[in-house]
Amino acid sequence: MFGRRSTKKVPILRITAAGYSMDNIEGDSVVLAISERIHAQIRGLNVASKNIQEGIALIQTIQxxxxxxxxxxxxMRELAIEMASDTLPNNDREKYDLEFKTLQQKIQAISTDTQFNKKALINGNYANEGIKIHVGANSGQNIELHISDMDIAALSIEHVSVALGENADQAINMMDDALNKVSYERTKLETYQNWLEQTDNGHQKTIADLQNIELRIQDIKVRIREIKSRIRYSYVNRKWSQRIQWKMLLYINQRMLILHMQRAQSTVKSLENRTIKNPIY
Structure with a gap:
C-alpha cells in the first residue's frame, strides 16, 4: 500500500519574467515596514524636540x-521702607510716592506687554487652561504650562500707597507678599523648563538609538538582497549546469545512435553483398 502523501508546504523557487522569487522569503516587505515605522518615529521626535525648544524659549521670555x-x-519695597520713617522730608515723600506709582504702572505694563508669538503670557490668560506643548511623537503626549497672572491686581498691589507713613508701613508687608508670588512663579517656571529639557534629552537619546537601529535594518536589507542574489545565482548556475549535462548526454546518445546505425548499415550491406555473391535458392 502506498503511504499518505505529505501536505507540508515545500519552499518553491521560481524563475519569472521579472527575475526570481521564493515563497517563504518575505524579508524585504517586513524589513521595509519596520524601517518606515522607525523613520516616522524619528521624524516625529525631531518635530517634538522643536516644539520643546519653542516651549523653553516661551518660558525664558516669561522668566x-x-x-x-x-x-x-x-x-517698591525699598521705597516703602523709606516712606515709613517720619524723618523723611515732605518734598522727598512726594517724589518717592510718585516713583512708587510709576513703578506700579511699570509692573502693569510688563504683565500686559509680555508676549510670545503675539500671545500675552502673564496677564492671566493661561492661569486655568494652560499652554499646551506637544512633546512626543504620538497622540496625547502633551505638557501644559499654567502661568499665573502677574498684574498689579493679582499681586495685590493695585491700591498700595506710600503717601503716608502708616500706609507705607503696610505697603512693606504687601510688597513682601507680591515678591513671594513672583518668586514662586519663577520657581514653577524653572521646574517646567527642567521638565522640558529632560524630555528633550530623552528624545535625543531615543533618536540616536533609533538611527542606530535604522542603520542595522539597512544592513539587514542589504544582506537579504545578497542572500537572494546568491540563491538566484546558484539556482541559475545549477540550471545551466543541468542544461549542459543534458546537451552532452543528448549529444553522446545521438553519436552512439549514429554509430549503431552506421554499424547496422555496414552489417546489412555486408549481408547484402554476401547474398548477391552467394545467392540462396
Whole structure:
C-alpha cells in the first residue's frame, strides 16, 4: 500500500519574467515596514524636540519678564521702607510716592506687554487652561504650562500707597507678599523648563538609538538582497549546469545512435553483398 502523501508546504523557487522569487522569503516587505515605522518615529521626535525648544524659549521670555517685575517690586519695597520713617522730608515723600506709582504702572505694563508669538503670557490668560506643548511623537503626549497672572491686581498691589507713613508701613508687608508670588512663579517656571529639557534629552537619546537601529535594518536589507542574489545565482548556475549535462548526454546518445546505425548499415550491406555473391535458392 502506498503511504499518505505529505501536505507540508515545500519552499518553491521560481524563475519569472521579472527575475526570481521564493515563497517563504518575505524579508524585504517586513524589513521595509519596520524601517518606515522607525523613520516616522524619528521624524516625529525631531518635530517634538522643536516644539520643546519653542516651549523653553516661551518660558525664558516669561522668566525675563518676572525678573524685571521682581526687580521693580524690590525697589517698591525699598521705597516703602523709606516712606515709613517720619524723618523723611515732605518734598522727598512726594517724589518717592510718585516713583512708587510709576513703578506700579511699570509692573502693569510688563504683565500686559509680555508676549510670545503675539500671545500675552502673564496677564492671566493661561492661569486655568494652560499652554499646551506637544512633546512626543504620538497622540496625547502633551505638557501644559499654567502661568499665573502677574498684574498689579493679582499681586495685590493695585491700591498700595506710600503717601503716608502708616500706609507705607503696610505697603512693606504687601510688597513682601507680591515678591513671594513672583518668586514662586519663577520657581514653577524653572521646574517646567527642567521638565522640558529632560524630555528633550530623552528624545535625543531615543533618536540616536533609533538611527542606530535604522542603520542595522539597512544592513539587514542589504544582506537579504545578497542572500537572494546568491540563491538566484546558484539556482541559475545549477540550471545551466543541468542544461549542459543534458546537451552532452543528448549529444553522446545521438553519436552512439549514429554509430549503431552506421554499424547496422555496414552489417546489412555486408549481408547484402554476401547474398548477391552467394545467392540462396
Amino acid at each position: 525675563e519678564a518676572l525678573n524685571s517685575i521682581h526687580a521693580v517690586a524690590q525697589r
